[in-house]
Amino acid sequence: MRPVRHERALSPDLSVAALNARYEGAPAEDILHAGLRFWAGGIAVVSSFGADAAVLLHMAAGINPHVPVLFVDTKMLFPQTLEYQARLAADLGLTDVRRIGVARSELRRADPMGALHLRDADACCQLRKVAPLAQAMTLFQASITGRKRHQAATRADMAVFETDPAGRIRINPLAGWSAQDLADYRDRHDLPPHPLVAEGYPSLGCVPCTSRVQPGEDPRAGRWRGQSKTECGIHFGPKGAERIAQ
Template identity: 55%
Template sequence: MRAERAFDPFTQDSTPLESDALTLLARTILRDYRGRIALVSSFGAESIVLLDMVATISPSTPVLLNETGMLFPETLDYQREVSSMLGLSNVQLVRPTRQRLAAVDPDDMLHRFDTDACCNLRKREPLKRALAPFDAWITGRKRFQNSLRAELEEIEQDDDGKRKVNPLARWTAADIAAYLDRHDLPRHPLVSQGYPSIGCEPCTSRVADGEDPRAGRWRGSDKTECGIHYVEGQFIGGGGI
């Protein structure tokens, strides 16, 4: 397990882009919001890049995963594998309450006729509750992922006044792939099966060659985001994690 230690990104064997991201993370985790910041991660296709960086800086940083009850089993297996490998000691599974599930989605069918309501129940509400003790949170969003994220800033403010830190905002898909190769990090097992973007199992499908990587999310609808970066239906500074 990685131990807490003084961290200097410029002593790491990293590219300039990596150093920039590590510098931002180190400043926010170790200085600006020390003890008051969490990483929100889906443990999806690209998540291990940011998880690896955070583990390098401070492996006890809280990591929040929306465990909606509908994640792929492979995602939960991957979460355990990656957490153990990186020495992440404070991974928290964020779940909807039993009372809310019983009241709003007792038969687990809400996603079939109201995906926005399902995401609100299983993602937005639980995450808002989990983030309450923190002053800032880290996301893995990137500008290249869709048009809504094209103007994404590295530091934003959410509707609750919390800072949102996006260290990979300027990264491209090639940058992500290069980091994975450079650091010999394990891919999510579903990526090789045609899932370049991974969410809940009922709302994620395989992507054909030539399709947009996020085409498999909520296929057949206009929905492109889970909603955790929306407030009263309005887009706030970026898309889903």
């Protein structure tokens, strides 16, 4: 269900199309500020605390350090990612990072040997990422992601504002940013990098499904290497197309 209360506060006809017409090409900070203002109290940032996460989280903390940040812990993340999450949240002063994940009782039932990813990677992502995030998002009317169009072909036509399958607004303030834009922002604000980036992991997910990327390879080549799978599926577009991997 769309956040009607906030739409009426701004405009009698605040549609996704109207939002995109208004904010396409706008500075990321303006887009983020608009989302946090329009859906105040009903919006969350979704973050993997991965290679590029610091940029969006730094922007969000500068506007409202108390905004809920949803971090999906699959129980298969790199230890360095968990350490980075704690450090970055503390450095930025984020006060409401919510570490969510599948219940251990459900893991024991659906993946008792921790090997589901070997026979069905999509089912593993559904169990460990998609379902927990969907449950957490029932408390919110809108979400904010750090996706960028340059990251993958599946994201090339991504809009700044979208409607997800549940009818919530999804906002992508960094949609138009390049890799250089991200690097410049990190340098300008002296943001700490994820420790595994320097070790050849420009895109990070779960340990079993993430490998090092060799020079000249696509930055996402290390995700589900050797499979046709390129996205985890935690954010789907209005027509069911996959849009994001965390």
